[in-house]
Amino acid sequence: MSPEDRRREQDAPIVPPEPGTIADLFAAALPDLAITPNQGALDVILIVGRDDVPRLLEAAKTDPNLAFDFLRNLSGVDYEAEGIDVVYHLHSYRHGHDVTVKARLPADDLHIKTASTLWRGADWHEREARDMFGVIFDGHPNLVPLLLPDDMDDHFPLRKDNPLAPLEEWQGTALGANVGEAGHIPAGSGFEVEKVEAAPETAETAPEAAETTPEAVEATPEAKE
Numbered sequence: 236m237s238p239e240d241r242r243r244e245q246d247a248p249i250v251p252p253e254p255g256t257i258a259d260l261f262a263a264a265l266p267d268l269a270i271t272p273n274q275g276a277l278d279v280i281l282i283v284g285r286d287d288v289p290r291l292l293e294a295a296k297t298d299p300n301l302a303f304d305f306l307r308n309l310s311g312v313d314y315e316a317e318g319i320d321v322v323y324h325l326h327s328y329r330h331g332h333d334v335t336v337k338a339r340l341p342a343d344d345l346h347i348k349t350a351s352t353l354w355r356g357a358d359w360h361e362r363e364a365r366d367m368f369g370v371i372f373d374g375h376p377n378l379v380p381l382l383l384p385d386d387m388d389d390h391f392p393l394r395k396d397n398p399l400a401p402l403e404e405w406q407g408t409a410l411g412a413n414v415g416e417a418g419h420i421p422a423g424s425g426f427e428v429e430k431v432e433a434a435p436e437t438a439e440t441a442p443e444a445a446e447t448t449p450e451a452v453e454a455t456p457e458a459k460e
Contacts, residue, residue: 249271249273250273250274251272251273251274252272252273252274252279253274256272256274256279257279257301257332257333257334258270258272258279258281260298260300260301261281261291261294261295261301261334263300264294264298264300264301265290265291265294268283268287268290268291269283269284269287270282270283270287270291271283275335277333278324278333278334278335279334279335280334280335280336280337281334281335281336281337282337282338283336283337283338284338285338285339285340285347287338288321288336288338288347288348289348291336292323292336292350292353293353295325295334295336296353296354300330301327301330302327302329302330303325303326303327303334304326304327304328304329305325305326305327305328305354305356306323306324306325306350306353306354306356306357306360307324307325307326307333308322308323308324308360309321309322309323309324309350309357309360309361309363309364310322310324310360310364311364311367311368311370311393313368313393313394313395314339315342315395315396316342317339317342318339318340318341318342318345319339319340319342319345319368319369319370319394320337320338320339320340321337321338321340321347321364321370322335322336322337323335323336323337323350340370345368345369345370345371346370346371346372346373347370347371347372347373348372348373348374349361349372349373349374349375349376350372351372351374351375351376352374358375358376358377359381361375361378362375362377362378362379362380362381363381363382365378365380365381366380366381366382366383366391366392367382367391367392367393367394368391368393368394369391369394
């Protein structure tokens with residue numbers, strides 16, 4: 236069974252939120268938009284199509300009943316051949332409510348409109364998602380690498396097809412003799428670190444033994460008392 240088949244068997248079913256949640260406010264603000272609400276462990280999750288994300292996010296920011304003035308986080312989830320989800324975590328300081336918005340991008344077309352025109356914090360979030368997943372945020376003012384080298388445009392560390400073994404080999408080669416200081420070295424990496432046995436103590440390296448002669452004991456403050 237492939238990893239994708241195993242994941243499909245483990246997918247949790249969609250659980251509609253109870254009446255009166257934030258999903259109802261979005262339905263009232265966008266009655267003609269196809270939204271699939273799902274009750275998550277913490278927040279209500281709104282699943283929408285990629286092309287509907289800009290309209291939904293704009294309503295989330297500008298509708299007075301929603302007023303999501305803070306983008307808490309923006310992340311990605313790799314579903315391999317099925318594509319990559321872009322996930323927006325929003326909070327409203329005005330109303331004190333939260334919501335999560337998810338949209339699936341096709342694996343061969345990882346493009347979605349930037350949210351940086353609504354929340355300035357999306358600038359760095361989107362640059363990080365580009366680095367980690369390869370998602371292109373159309374209209375972003377400066378979509379340059381944030382965490383990776385400028386010339387690393389074909390390597391996405393958080394995708395499931397990320398080749399870990401060559402990366403470990405590169406790290407080991409770069410560290411050279413200091414590879415043992417890099418922390419845990421995975422088995423099979425080709426860089427087996429031998430444990431260095433402590434050298435036996437000699438008269439020169441051993442700490443001086445405490446004086447225990449009768450004269451030394453009599454000289455201590457405790458003995459004088």
